[in-house]
Amino acid sequence: MKKHRGISYAKWGYLFILPFFIAYLLFSFLPQALTIYNSFFDNYRQGLTQIGPTFVGVKNYIKLFTPDKTGTIDILKYAGNTLILWVGGAIPQIVIALLLAVFFTSYRLKIKGQQFFKTVIYMPNLIMASAFSMLFFTLFSNVGPVNQLIQAWGWSDVPIDFFAKKVTVRTLICSMNFLMWFGNTTILLMAGIMGIDQNLFEAAEIDGANSVQVLFRVTLPLLTPILVYTVITAMIGGLQMFDVPQVLTNGAGNPNRTSMTLIMYLNNYLGGSKNYGMAGAISVIIFIITGILSLIVFRTLTKKD
């Protein structure tokens, strides 16, 4: 007896997602595989002379993890810088964005002019990061307006060299990243909160919960999926931090390379000498770090009590 089979529409589904897979294969997977492949070669230019590619095994990785004379392992130092710069920007970014999202979606507050505020907080994100850094560079330079104000108000007789101190350079980078991204996060979180059933908020209120309790007992637990998504995407972006510190410190990550991020380090090998071997090895390390951190964040935030 032949069983009648229904018409399958699945093939159309596959057909429609095919372009994505082709694009992914060509523009993401293949370059990634090539990067890993390249990291096992000596392959760079000295002046106009091409050196290599010669297979050298894991030499590039060994070089990356060899401590210098003072005992510092450079790549770990730069990974640390990157994390500090990311966390410094991401914590205020997520806290402020969460607060704003709660305020904007609160049916009790009913804030007027929401559209206006939402547009304004999103605006910094629309400016090119490098232009934004140039702006800050000019603002905070020794002869820039900020220093002129500081001197005019008598807070300091000599200009404050914002780009010579570790703390000020890092603070500037963190605040720029915060300014650029908190609007984006706010909008994401608002979407998340609006997706929560309003009945739950009302029920909590009838049960006598105050707004803090509502935030921690109702909003946050139900917002977890979106929050995890936000944190992980922010972290992937943060690990690839480049344009802001690169432009702000003129590519040097100074003082004492304390604001050199991993990608800036990678760029040092690429610019001028096209060192695909070392740059490839650094990329692979960044890939591994990103993977591990994403897993950790995912596990901690989705942990069931």
Added chain:
Amino acid sequence: MKKLIAMLLALVMVFALCACGQQAAPAAAPAAEEAPAAEAAAPAADDAAAESGEGKVFNIYAWNEEFKGFFEKYYTVPEGVTVNWIIVPNQGSAYQDALDEALLAQADADDDEKVDMFLAEDDYILKYTNSEATQDIRALGVTDFSNAYTYTVQAASDANGVVKGVSFQCCPSALIYRRSIAKDVLGTDDPAEVQAKLDSWEKFEAVAADAKAKGYYMTSSEAEDYRVFSNNADAPWVDENGNLQFTDAIQTWMKQAKDFSDKGYTINADIWSDECTAQQFGDGKTMCFFGPAWYFNFCMGNAQDPEKGCMGDWAICEGPAAHYWGGTWLLAPAGTDNPTMLADVMNTFINDEDVCSKLVENEAQFCNNQAVNAKYAEDPNFGSEFLGGQNPNAVFVELATKIKFENHTIFDQHCNEKLQENWRQFCQGEVTEDEALANFYKAINERFPDVVTP
């Protein structure tokens, strides 16, 4: 109402973006700016180029507009040829990266895409002359170097003495001082008398102390006089075995830079920073700058500012030691499809007395033609408004004879830049000496893995 506000905000945003784009883009984004031939060669004249059998597009790679200005004013482009400027700012290594890609792809490029001439500075000229990417210009018909300064020919030659380019300028570098400050500190602004008081480093340091006592800075950056030392080094940055070495000259500069910083004789800033160039305004407090003709006529724009500047309050003298700085060479890439025009451009800018005279007279250049320079050096009516009537050529003609092009390597640019950048942090007290040097070595090895650092 809401829509109106949103619309307004959107507009404001767009304007803000435009404004940022205009100001920041040239410095921040090293995007190639392709200037599509403003010459507008008449399409009807295509036949002329076809007759000579040469390309119709002449591509020139450069990092700024300086030479473009001279070229457009003083060179008559043959009929039927379109000149295409590919200008990539120097920032980072953007210019060389773009140029290298083009040169390495030269053999396979379409005729209209081939590099036909490119500009290079003395700091990295060896990278190009000592490679297959450039060609012998004698073979192209540039043979008369009798009027060019010897060092400009040496600089453009490869290890075997094959000449591969010419410079349109000669760059003896002088001490450029503010007359008003010199009067206050030294009691005179006469170049000969000032020179007598600043002709050695001991005197220079003593005067620096006097200047400081009167509330002035001696230099606007601890790296201001770097070239005076580095040009007089007796050994290259990297020896024949690939070892990085600090010559005595460089070490002396390092000591002086720290000393000047500690004593407050100078400002700790990059020589191209806003802070440093702000010292060239009329209310600047800096007495001495160092640089050749191109420095005071092209880079000291702040001093020439009609409102805040101080035109005429400057003069030049030799200073503690003779040296030169920079200079732009026109190099001949191998595989150009416009060899005749290329040779013609080169000959024009070194041997055409008319053009060279105009460079001196109209552009305040110290050109690469000894006869022309000598003519102006002896001309009592020739003087620079910027220098308060002083005749710069009279000083430069003398200094030009002392220029040596020695001990250069392909590593120079990176070594010079990174040493200044890292040593500045030590001068500022932000890092220890060891940290500064370690960071310098790291920067060198990131670019040149084969150089052995101490």
